[in-house]
Amino acid sequence: MSRSSDTIVAAATAAGRAAIGVIRISGESALGIAQTVFKSRSGLRLNELNGYQGVLGRIFDRCGGIDEVIAFVYRAPKSFTGEDVVEFSCHGGSYIIGAIVRSLTEAGARMALPGEFTRRAVMNGKLTVSSAEAINEMINAKWEYSAKTALAQYDGALSVKLNSIKDSLYGLAAELAVTLEFPEDDIELDRPVFESKLRSAQSELSCLVAGYARGKLIREGIPTVIAGKPNTGKSTVMNLLCGTDKSIVTDIEGTTRDVVEDYIDIGGVCLKLADTAGIRENAKSVERIGVDRSKSRIESAGIVLAVFDLSRDFDHNDRIILNMLNPENTIVILNKSDLPCVLDTVELYNKFKNIIPFSAKSGDRLQELYDLMADVAQVSEFDTSEALLFSARQLEAAKNACEYIDETFALLAGGMLDAAGVCLESALESIGTIDGENISEGVIEEIFRNFCIGK
């Protein structure tokens, strides 16, 4: 029996205590297999139900009843997978869910592989590959913006964009082909027009490539580093922002030796917050490594929260940090505003536009700090409906397409029109793989490997 023709089963909800759990069965024999373990209260059999109809009943195994459930029937092709599907909504205990799944596998269903339901949806033409990838993003989304952008891709924002790029490239490929196929037909290629159309298609692709990094930030959080010399109160700021005691706070300099991380939500955008070891010149051994890590974190950070201690003099270590900061993405926190002010802040006020006197101890002006962070993160500029590439695979394909177009330009300039046409077709093929139009078996396997079971 072939793998795609058998009937698969899996719990669609997470394990653990919950009010309800859902078990999904999909395949040709879904109704039949479900029926063998299910008896409806009204006596109706599942195969007597229409699509989108549910019925109350009880699930039994050899030892007797397991649970009272609702069986809901979807008829092919009007289901998620495009096949016949039965979903049992049972009580959400892990024993009950496990027992129901077991009874179904004993009745002839096979445990689904990770992503197999979605994969079947793709195979049956219910979803494009990029929509399927978006589903995984939606499941994994923890913040409003990442969920919204994933939904936009699921809805086809990316496909729409790709199709418009493909259409214009197909047109150009055809134009080029005509001049090669019918050299006697008085059709000359208008090179400037041709090249400008090609350039605009390429720049749309480049926008997608550039947008990948933005998409990644939306999904994975903007790397935000809390930096400063030892004992300026970085860990207190961290704990305040996270709302938990994530970092250990003591009076001893160099308490934080490794990087401590947490995620926070600023107006729907995620910041991946990292508390780092205080930077000082003469740190020894283990602390030294921590200091190096802090420095590299600052270099790659999207936002830096630079913490200075108002109650102490500006010193050599502050200077080292100051020299590492980029005013564009830095928020200067003048901490310990509750203590007498000793620090000369003129230079800081001159260099940085985002600067806030603060007391991590009291937490006053916390909202102001949040607003400043949202500002620097450019939260208001995120467009959640834009087309985004969201996997390394898609990025690679888009980059390849851009390179093929570069090559096409060079070949046109050199009069190698035969090879130019072939390059343009290669660009189209690359774009085609983004949406799964011409995608290899290996890539399909890879995409669905990252899915959870039951999806």
Next chain:
Amino acid sequence: MNLLGGFDVAVIGGGHAGLEAAMASAKLGMKTALFTMSLDSIANMPCNPSIGGTAKGHLVREIDALGGHMGRLADHATIQSRMLNMSKGPAVNSLRAQVDRRKYQSAAKSLLENQANLYIRQCEITDIILDNKGNVSRLAAREGGLFEVKAVIIASGTYLNSRIHIGESQLDQAADGSVTASALTDSLCRMGIKTRRFKTGTPARAHRRSIDFSKLDRQPGDEPVKPFSFDTTEPILNRAECHIAYTNADTHAIITANLHRSPIYSGKIDAIGARYCPSIEDKVVRFADKSRHQIFVEPMGLDTDEIYLQGMSSSMPEDVQIDFLRTIQGFENIEIMRSAYAIEYDCCDPSQLRHTLEFKTVGGLYGAGQFNGTSGYEEAAAQGLAAGINAALKLQNRPPFVLERWSSYIGTLIDDLVIKGCQDPYRMMTSRSEYRLLLRQDNADARLTPRGYEIGLISDQRMERLEKKLSDIKSETDRLSTLTISPSAELNAMLESKGTTPIAAGAKAADLLKRPEITYADLAPFDRDRIDLAPGAAEEAVTEIKYAGYIKRQASKAEELKRLESRVLDKNTDYTLIKGLRLEAIEKLSRIRPDTIGQASRISGVTPADITVLLIWMRIK
């Protein structure tokens, strides 16, 4: 009916497909018959008096490389020759020759007459009779003869139930006033073969004296003439000139005003015409924004004053034809000798054929040429050659001859026909090949002559010549890759004059040649150690250097396809049982029954997702 004899292979039709089929079969030792309805129409060119053109020129070179005859015949009859697309890259360089139509035909007839094992006979085959196993066994002719046969190749061109349309007039005739074959279609239908109706057309022929050539643009041939055949050594001369005329707003106005009198537009013809060979009415309607269309004014031969007006194919009434032609500068007093016409005819759906061009359902029955839904002499000859070879090989119990897509345009043509079928008369184009940078007309011999040799159509001497050429290409490529050219004032002046950057340190000759602007000849003054190479070897070496990256890329693509072609699908697969295939895919796969996953992937309506389903199904099965 009287049994008049028996043959191994019988070819029905003496056009360009029939000629190649009969010659290949006879040369491979099969007792071969060629049946034609008129011995005077052998290898006729009922349309343009020319051979070659884009992609078609490639086909002729490939036919020649395999041991076929079209290239030699064309070289023999050439009166003017041009290399098209010279400035657009070697993969699209295409040879096109104007030929003397009568000279071509008489050489073709004499070729057939002088071939051992080959019997030419004028008669109309009306019935193909099968034995009780469903294989071909006998042919019946209208004249009364009956022939025993082991294989039959149908190369009927446009002759099956052909009907000519000239405006409101219909003639139940075939091309050039010949008789139509009115019985064979029914015979095919009786054995379950599906036929359909296609249409093509041809322009008027005019008298030379009625054209004012001083008002037309001249189009001389290219010197020196490059032959089609790798075997032609004698020089070919340009003996005639072509001219170019242009339609104008008046021409278009007359056509538009009379569209209702065209049988196509009035609905009298519902056969499907060739998209890539539109009539002038089509062009005027479809490209309404174009202010003029070109007309190539081509002589039909050296001994005739008939002139062919390429680009003016039409099915308009004769009076309209004269009216619109006379609006054209230089044609003010034109006299038509033969009117333009449209012709419809029966042909088969080629997806009923295997890659050997044998019908899937009738053993020993083959189709070739326009009968298979193509258009063009060259496409026809290519299929005739393949069908002739395969008919002989099968009777000799030898493995079939199938050219892969990456090997040739012939392979691409046949694969397209058999796997994708065709919705309108199929014309070869370079863009139909995904491997076109590999399939240059210049390397047709390297690609195919060894295959022809293996089959037995290529002589030892020719094979030796090829080996010499290949070794010259290799040694010249190697030499250019290692040769260092030192910078000099002369070299840098040359480089700059070509618009490319001068060099400061020595550069490899191959690296300079990789610059698109630099030719082999440009480097001659700086490369004094060149030796005499086999003809074409230096050009090939340069192409291989210039296109190395692309050639490598396409070669690896070919490897990919090779892998898919090695995944064999069982002939008896029941696609309805494979869950996950879409309905359209199930229907197409069940009908076409591809031999391999590679073939399946090219069927229109079978998506990559369907292919993945098939691959998984094969793995699990």
